[in-house]
Amino acid sequence: MQERNEVEFVLEGQDSSLISFKHCTKNPGHKDFVKFTDFKVENLPSDYQDVMIYKMIQYIGLITVKLNVSFTSNNRSNNDETAKFRGTTNIRLGSGFIMSVCKKEKSLGKKCPCKECLESNNPKEQWAEILVLTAKHVVFDTEEVKHTKCELFYDVVRQIEILYGLKVHKVIDKNDACIFLCAMHNLETWNKIKMLCDMRDNIHRKLADKYTSKGLKNQLAIIVSHPHGQPKMVSVGDVISFKRSLDGDVQYEYRASTCSGSSGAPVYVLSREWDLNFSEHVHSSSTLRNGINRSSFGPA
Incomplete structure (x- = not known):
């Protein structure tokens, strides 16, 4: 299945990325993205409307x-x-x-x-x-x-x-x-960044304890990125599947929306096999036919 990376190329001046955002063909109107500054607990799926998850998204977004x-x-x-x-x-x-x-x-x-x-x-x-x-x-x-x-x-x-x-x-x-x-x-x-990293890691450990035992059917992928180089936005969506490498690293496929400019963004997966260290998955690619997105491989 053909896939592509999601880098935004700026070939006609800095304004071209804003034009690309406004005329995006992958996600017209970017309806499945929420501005980071506008994101609320209510933007999470009902099973995940948890203040602790919201705080985690805030810490991830700030860094x-x-x-x-x-x-x-x-x-x-x-x-x-x-x-x-x-x-x-x-x-x-x-x-x-x-x-x-x-x-x-x-x-x-x-x-x-x-x-x-x-x-x-x-x-x-x-x-x-x-x-x-x-x-x-x-x-x-x-x-x-x-x-x-x-x-x-x-x-x-x-x-x-x-x-x-x-x-x-x-x-x-x-x-x-x-x-x-x-x-x-x-x-x-x-x-400030040192404090945010410490708080992120602390919340991550609490979420690991809470959601490992919850056993929700659908895993959730959370992405904070700069689509088309614009101010950061949050997207969430179900994890569809995962692939494990011979050395135990995992790659996720998900429906959380991404665009050009999202390559390299943090991908945070809830209700997974938890590592007590903060996740090291980043957005890597998108399939051209069905719009499924993929992370890099990283620790489970």
């Missing part, structure tokens, strides 16, 4: 990022969907999320190593480091990471914080996953 990648690596293979852009600075948009915060760097004669600071006459002397997870087809290698900006809090334009790509931390080819290191210049926001 979901829009990716702006302005270079395509020459190392991509010929069968890569992005191969025709190799070596160019054409922009593509995707989604991702913050896995964890790493450390703060303070001025000891060091300068922030991000691309913006290296090219600046006034580089930052204090910065923080953060790990972001997305799909490998969105960000392929360190050359692409260096040309990647992550927009955090892209719900209200005036609140946007920028994370600057530094280098690949880990690529998992078989899982279509790329974890990369970013620099953040606002140290106050670093503290």
Whole structure:
């Protein structure tokens, strides 16, 4: 069955992604998406209208990022969907999320190593480091990471914080996953992100205890993404099936809506085989015929 990745290519100026959003053919009107800032408990299916699930969606959403990648690596293979852009600075948009915060760097004669600071006459002397997870087809290698900006809090334009790509931390080819290191210049926001990650992990453990034993027939997939590079939106839908790899990782198929720009977004599955660590699944692809969407492989 033919499938495609869901990266948004910006080939005619930044406004083209907004035009793409308005004239989307996969999800006309985006009726199955809810703006993150408007999402309420009542938007969940009746079996899942739980304040704790709502809080989890809020924590996931607050650390979901829009990716702006302005270079395509020459190392991509010929069968890569992005191969025709190799070596160019054409922009593509995707989604991702913050896995964890790493450390703060303070001025000891060091300068922030991000691309913006290296090219600046006034580089930052204090910065923080953060790990972001997305799909490998969105960000392929360190050359692409260096040309990647992550927009955090892209719900209200005036609140946007920028994370600057530094280098690949880990690529998992078989899982279509790329974890990369970013620099953040606002140290106050670093503290907020650390708190949000801790709260997310705490809620996840509580949900694992609650929904493992509940045994609901339909598993639920929750996705927070930036469709067409627009402000983040939430979609929910049933999990249809899953596939297990030889090493035990799982890939989910679901009806939660996605669009171009959703590639790399966090996929949170309720009532599954629970791992006490936060899920590491991201949106990977969509089938062309029946609209079924697939996650990357990740820990069950």
